[in-house]
Amino acid sequence: MRCPFCGKDDTQVKDSRASDDGGSIRRRRLCTSCGSRFTTFERIQLRDLTVIKRNGKKIPFDRDKLLKSMLMALRKRQTEEDAIERAVNGIVRQLESYGENDIQSKLIGELVMNALAEIDNVAYIRYASVYRDFREAGDFGKFVEQEIKEQ
Numbered sequence: 001m002r003c004p005f006c007g008k009d010d011t012q013v014k015d016s017r018a019s020d021d022g023g024s025i026r027r028r029r030l031c032t033s034c035g036s037r038f039t040t041f042e043r044i045q046l047r048d049l050t051v052i053k054r055n056g057k058k059i060p061f062d063r064d065k066l067l068k069s070m071l072m073a074l075r076k077r078q079t080e081e082d083a084i085e086r087a088v089n090g091i092v093r094q095l096e097s098y099g100e101n102d103i104q105s106k107l108i109g110e111l112v113m114n115a116l117a118e119i120d121n122v123a124y125i126r127y128a129s130v131y132r133d134f135r136e137a138g139d140f141g142k143f144v145e146q147e148i149k150e151q
Helices: 063-073 081-097 105-119 121-131 137-150
Strands: 011-018 024-031 037-043 050-052 058-060 102-104
Touching: 050 105, 063 081, 063 105, 063 121, 081 105, 102 105, 105 121, 121 137
Parallel strands: 050 102
Antiparallel strands: 011 024, 024 037, 050 058
């Protein structure tokens, strides 16, 4: 594994442990060249997924992009990192279990919204405002009213 600080390939694993959900292995590493410590994660990848965007364009699925979008919605909210990681792992497992390599972006958006609704209601509404393309303040009100009725 290459050191992110100095770029050397010689690193040592100092500690390994499974994540809470068992979906990944967390490894603490030490660079023998510069002495820096960093963490890596090892995950199982069942298949290569392709996302079909709304405009029909196909792009490779990017787990990091999924995580970043959830973190953006959760910004400045008190949330456990493990809960976010479990949610992302769960979404990826669901996508891989569909049996299709091509996944509609709409499905991913719905899965993210469901996961955020379980983690934090404010983040859920933030994500929905972008995902559903709210144009004005009234759109927020209508969305929240609808969500309250469904609960």
